[in-house]
Amino acid sequence: MSKQKLIPIIKCTSRNRVIHLTVIAVGLMTLVPFVLNDYQISLGTEVMIFALYALGINVLLGYTGYVSLGHAMFLGIGGYGLAILSVLWGWPVWAAVPATFLIGAILGGVIGFACLRVGKIQFLVLTLAFSQMLSGAFTKLKATGGTDGMAGIPRPDLAWLGVDSWNNDIFYLYVLTFFLVVTFTLYRVLHSPFGSVLVGIRENERRMVALGYRTGRYKIGAFAISGFVATVAGLLLAQRTGFATPDYMSWSYSGEGILMVIIGGMQSFSGPILGAGFYVLAKAGLADITDEYIVVFGLLFMIVVAGFRTGLSGLIKVILTWRTRNERT
């Protein structure tokens, strides 16, 4: 029997590791504007925006088990909400932004209510239908510029902080703030009893009903949260480019969102973030190597679904726990 010397330093458990990594990651992210060039900063901004979008989708997909093929509509709501409120109706930005978020959450709840009775596959098609409906409505609406969309979407006036939000770096930090706040809040929500109920609904809804949970309410809640987070992403996206078009609501954006969640690993919290990062960076990088990114992503998608269910986050976990795993033998 070989004796193992116990080294009494910080235990290398997975949880501590995760916390360490999170702190490091946040630190790195904050350093970005000071270290990288403009293009990389804008990529970073895009990663965060799509990470939020993917997190929103994952609330339904990973936690509740419902595939939404129409989540792009919230991107559109985020963009058009701000556009209509501030450009058409003249609201100040600090009022229009929270109002848009509220609209997104309410719309999510409404759609959740409408989809309560349908099965998962009907849900898939119904959400697609809703997003097409909304997209069609905005295409036809002359007031919002039809397919040309609306321009002139404002960014917050940060003059009182002494900075200009049209500056790349400042905008990155602005998005980072939203990202951190929303992600942290979402983390707390999903790791609370509420989140456990959602997982229960995913695994076996009838059992949850039998246990006495009003699953309908939880589902509506999940929808509202999911819609809210995706709307935040949509609003930031519109502020980034300065305009909103019906393109944002096309189902290709919905498909891309699902792609991000799946590749990142839908059974984890951080999966969507990793997936979004991977997707944005790989797409940008692939563009230099090959034109055929559709095929590559499709194949990747299939491989992840078939072979590597836990996606990128699972991969990271495996690497992280390698040491501790071996030590246990």
Next chain:
Amino acid sequence: MSENDILKDCHLTQRFKASRSVHDFMHHGEPLTVNTKAEETMKQMINYQKTGITMKLAEISIASAALAVALALTGWSSTAAAEEPIKVGLVLPFKGVYANLAENFASGWDIALDQYNGEIAGRKIKVFREDTEANPNVAVQRATKLMNAENVDVLAGVVSSGVGVALGQFANQQKVPIVLGMAIADVITGKNCGPYVIRTSFSAHSLTSGFGRYLANSYKTASTLGPDYAAGHAMIGGFNAGFRGDGGEIKGEHWSAFKQTKDWGPILGKIQSEKPDAVYSFYAGSESVQVVKQYANFGLKDSIPLYGDHWLYDESLWDAMGDAAVGGRFVTTNALDVDNEANHLFIKAFKKKYGKTPDINAYLGYENALPLFKAIEALGGDVTDSAKLVKTMRGLEFDAPRGRYTFNNDNNAVLDKVYVIEIVRDGDKLKPKLIDSIAGGSDLSGCNM
């Protein structure tokens, strides 16, 4: 021998074998072969030591490799600067519904590059291609990449009007010049004009209104058919203005759900019931194929002629349209039969390089690059002042394949003449035949520059 003896014998032999094999393994790397319990544990311990170290190395190398790849992918590369080349960002929808337009456009661009031998005033021209996916958001992101990672001096290309509107505003904001090569929406050089935006193609109104006036001479009434979105309304609207302006009557305007309709049967029935003398339509891509084919299938082609532009009757689609396209007449800005030297030279160079005649998209690509290069030439290769580059371009006047080429004060290319083409059958191929040349229309107002 008793059982015990045999066992003892085996045991001894095994232990001997065991120590030999362990020795070989540790000192000569021979694989461990004999299996005993002691072996197992020893194997594990030795491997363990090795894996411990290898794991650490593996972790570090995976992490750094990933980081390196990520950084490399995001363009953290420095271009060695010898004689600084002139950098142009060519943004086109290389993937997606407009892919074939983009490819042909780029081929025209390449002819212009060849014409200048890839350099102006001693500076090489470096072209960076980026895919817009015909999506305004992606386009702005790619344009940002070109500006920051590659430090391009000027942007060019753009097929889709939506992208044109977005990049036009981007250009005016970021103060980088953009030379739009298609993007025919009127607003781009109308309401949204600016000192950094210049368009080398034309505006929808100028192309179709001239044609509208022309057809009003031959037909009293017409109906229109188009996709229900901004570009569709712009093109059809221009036609209506021209047709009505010269006394024609528009019997009905018909709109189809953009990118959703596949079956035009009901609409065609409606058009027929109005009994117009002619029909004018605008579509692009797969919808063009469907409309032209179904129009012929429903027997309308011979009784009510279908007129359009070079996107409804896109040359690259003629094969797919087949007989349905024969006899179709459309308005365009460039034609093979246009008799001027610039046109002949271009066709010759194109045929030599690609083994086929250029289509309208290749023409537009060529005429996108040409004014840009001429302006850079006029400035002696100095592109540091963006507004000056655009202004110089605006002041150009030269002979191009389309005829006499000038810009107006809205930074939009003027259509001096437009051409009417008929598709004729020549053996088993379809060929364009120039039947008329008419005056181009003017732009819509709205620019306050």
Next chain:
Amino acid sequence: MDFFILNILNAMQLSMLIFILAIGLTLIFGLMDTLNLAHGGFYTIGAYAGSQLAINGSFWLAFLVSPLVAGIAGAILQRFALQPLASKGRSTHLDFALFTFGLLFVIMGGAEIIFGSAYLSIDAPAILKGGFAISGVTFPYYRVFVIFLGLTCGGVLWLLIDRTVLGAVVRAGVADRETVCTLGIDINRVFVVVFALGCAFAGLAGVVSAPIFGIYSHMGASILVVTLIVVVVGGLGSFKGSFWASIIVGTFETMAQAYAPDVQLYGLYILLALILAVKPEGLFAIQRRIA
């Protein structure tokens, strides 16, 4: 009045085209509980295969062989990809739906790589050229052919399901898969055949629609939406539902275009939402055992 009849004919034609697509999807879902989102991909495969076979002007060759090509492709997918996945335990709805979703992209991207961005076409066969006059236009014989083809497919499928042993096995498998296995039938073989049949129908739809709609790399995505709506409205796994839902959807789209063009862009989706609000399982949903 004539105009109305013309539109009824148009509606029937569109409905039947959608029906041929929908039965494939319904067949696969009904028996195997798999939502084959790559259905659009097999539609594309059928169309492109047809375009290559019809190069020398032979529509009928394309018509007969392309469904086989699509069917074989489907069989390969089922036998070598989906089945191993199922036996490895990755057999939830979600997994298959997502897996086939990825496959759809691969097929569309692949078509673009192989055939480029050019538009292809198949010519209608000589005997079906031309049409008969109605309401001032010529209603093409080819569209009449499509109507008959759709009805024939429906009839053949009904016969197959109702009157053959294979059909009996399919019906039994839909009702209770495990019992079928205990009766000694190799359910996996049946799955391969059924999946192949479903994909063959998609391929057939691809070939048949090519002379009307043309062929291009992203054609699969554009009809997938309509097909999914039909299958959901009709009730997943129900053939009767697919038939009537196809008619409802086809007629709605056609009539909207003819009489209420402003509704075209989103009318169908409102219809879907309304129907699901009243009957969440679809119109003719089959009662499945829950426990």
